[in-house]
Amino acid sequence: MxxxxxxxxxxxxxxxxxxxxxxxxxxxxxxxxxxxxxxxxxxxxxxxxxxxxxxxxxxxxxxxxxxxxxxxxxxxxxxxxxxxxxxxxxxxxxxxxxxxxxxxxxxxxxxxxxxxxxxxxxxxxxxxxxxxxxxxxxxxxxxxxxxxxxxxxxxxxxxxxxxxxxxxxxxxxxxxxxxxxxxxxxxxxxxxxxxxxxxxxxxxxxxxxxxxxxxxxxxxxxxxxxxxxxxxxxxxxxxxxxxTLVERRTNSSTEDTLVNRTFRWLDKQRPGTVLFVGFGSEYRMTREEIQELAYGLELSGLHFIWVLRKPPYVNDENGVLPNGFEERTRSHGVICINGWVPQVEILAHKAIGGCLFHSGWGTIIESLQFGHAMILLPMMADQGLNARLLVEKGIGVEVERKEDGTFTREGMAKAVRYVMVEDEGKVFRVRARQMKAIFSxxxxxxxxxxxxxxxxxxxxxxxxxx
CATH class of the missing domain: 3.40.50.2000 (Glycogen Phosphorylase B;)
Structure with a gap:
């Protein structure tokens, strides 16, 4: 040249x-x-x-x-x-x-x-x-x-x-x-x-x-x-x-930071059993959406890590989640509220088995680099079209919504379990792993x-x- x-x-x-x-x-x-x-x-x-x-x-x-x-x-x-x-x-x-x-x-x-x-x-x-x-x-x-x-x-x-x-x-x-x-x-x-x-x-x-x-x-x-x-x-x-290239990592550091606590918890989980939950930095979830999402995760019974941006309508973290939610899910869930966490490194961890997210194109790319099946809950802009694309490709399932766009905890739990653990959803897990050969x-x-x-x-x- x-x-x-x-x-x-x-x-x-x-x-x-x-x-x-x-x-x-x-x-x-x-x-x-x-x-x-x-x-x-x-x-x-x-x-x-x-x-x-x-x-x-x-x-x-x-x-x-x-x-x-x-x-x-x-x-x-x-x-x-x-x-x-x-x-x-x-x-x-x-x-x-x-x-x-x-x-x-x-x-x-x-x-x-x-x-x-x-x-x-x-x-x-x-x-x-x-x-x-x-x-x-x-x-x-x-x-x-x-x-x-x-x-x-x-x-x-x-x-x-x-x-x-x-x-x-x-x-x-x-x-x-x-x-x-x-x-x-x-x-x-x-x-x-x-x-x-x-x-x-x-x-x-x-x-x-x-x-x-x-x-x-x-x-x-x-x-x-x-x-x-x-x-x-x-x-x-x-x-x-x-x-984005990143090493799959484990964390042996004893320093008590949000990131280190998160990875120490992930290191203890069985491979492919943890659901990553995150809705990006742009969309501000309503109180009703956060509450319904929380109850849906609890109802699913699955292990999860939830990266949650505190909405502007609450003054402290205590006003975000349902009463008692963190105590009831402490044994199988980690919630990162407003603290920075390295999303790609988390997605690269062997414990992650699927993603529940907003269908943003960037997160889709990051998730498929590691072959994760997807539970889709689009919120704004191009996300709905991205969700349809993933469904069309057989690597994701959308959470059912009502005509007005709202969703229920039951529908959330159903979609999560279908993709993550049920036999009928195995096809999505297999197809997502096949996508890794392209995206990585x-x-x-x-x-x-x-x-x-x-x-x-x-x-x-x-x-x-x-």
């Missing part, structure tokens, strides 16, 4: 976006490319450290976020605020445009790899003749469901999202339920405080880029990747799943990353091909 390329990456300020962009940065640096990763000071401080062998190739560039006072103090990411405040974060993020232009002028990048929210990047890229890549952290199935750019703003009713769209040329179960469709339609099409809708931003990102990069692999989403190439009328390049295959995903880098170099020297 010719001279070293300089790539500027600009993710949206949500950790489901920041972290995949960071993993992509490391992959590019490992291939010898120079990387500038751009975000706000607070977000950069919360990223994992840059590996020492890549420090000379990855430059973390901070741009100060200027708020108009409608954001919580020191809030720089969606995790720092309730959902209704995110529109003000988008508005503040749009205010980074002039500062980002200076980064481009000073750094003279060969490429800009951007998220869909800062679609204003395209104006800067056009001004300075810098080619761009839209890097999607969503599954190919999700993007395929949303459709070609010309349709992104044409679906204005919830019923438009409650069935598989006409451009699906094969049988599929990818669609939203009725209660999900209402929420999605509002969040996708509503013009917020920033003056734009998410659909408008995504449409611009797809139309303006030279090609689309997507965090997936053909071995898992082949027909959806192929469909996207047709819908977008431009190349869609999988970069692999960007797997470092050579496979390294080939995807190599192909992505080749595309970058090829376009840099021939502007007629990607």
């Amino acid at each position: 010719a001279s070293v390329l300089h790539i500027v990456l600009l993710p949206w300020s949500a950790f489901g976006h920041l972290l995949p962009f960071f993993e992509l940065s490391k992959c590019l640096a490992l291939k010898g490319l120079k990387v500038s990763y751009v975000s706000t000071p607070g977000n950069l401080k919360r990223l994992p450290p840059v590996p020492s062998n890549l420090e000379k190739l990855i430059n973390l560039v901070q741009l100060p976020l200027l708020s108009e006072g409608k954001l919580p103090e020191n809030a720089e990411a969606t995790i720092d605020m309730p959902l209704e405040k995110v529109q003000y974060l988008k508005k503040a993020y749009d205010g980074l445009k002039d500062l980002f232009e200076k980064v481009v002028v000073h750094g003279s990048p060969d490429w800009i790899v951007h998220d869909f929210v800062p679609s204003w990047v395209l104006e800067i890229a056009d001004k300075y003749r810098v080619p761009t890549v839209f890097f999607s952290v969503f599954s190919a199935a999700t993007l395929a469901f949303l459709g070609p750019p010309e349709h992104l703003q044409s679906r204005t009713s919830p019923k438009d999202f409650a069935y598989a769209p006409q451009w699906f040329t094969f049988p599929t179960s990818i669609k939203y339920t009725n209660h999900e469709a209402v929420s999605l339609c509002s969040s996708l099409n509503q013009i917020d405080a920033s003056g734009r809708s998410s659909a408008e931003r995504l449409q611009a990102a797809i139309r303006g880029c030279k090609f689309v990069a997507i965090r997936t692999c053909r071995e898992f989403e082949c027909r959806y990747v192929d469909l996207l190439n047709q819908l977008y009328k431009k190349p869609v390049v999988p970069v692999g799943i960007l797997p 295959n470092q050579r496979l995903h390294d080939d995807y990353q190599h192909n992505f880098v080749c595309n970058l170099y090829n376009y840099a020297h021939d502007h007629t091909n990607v």
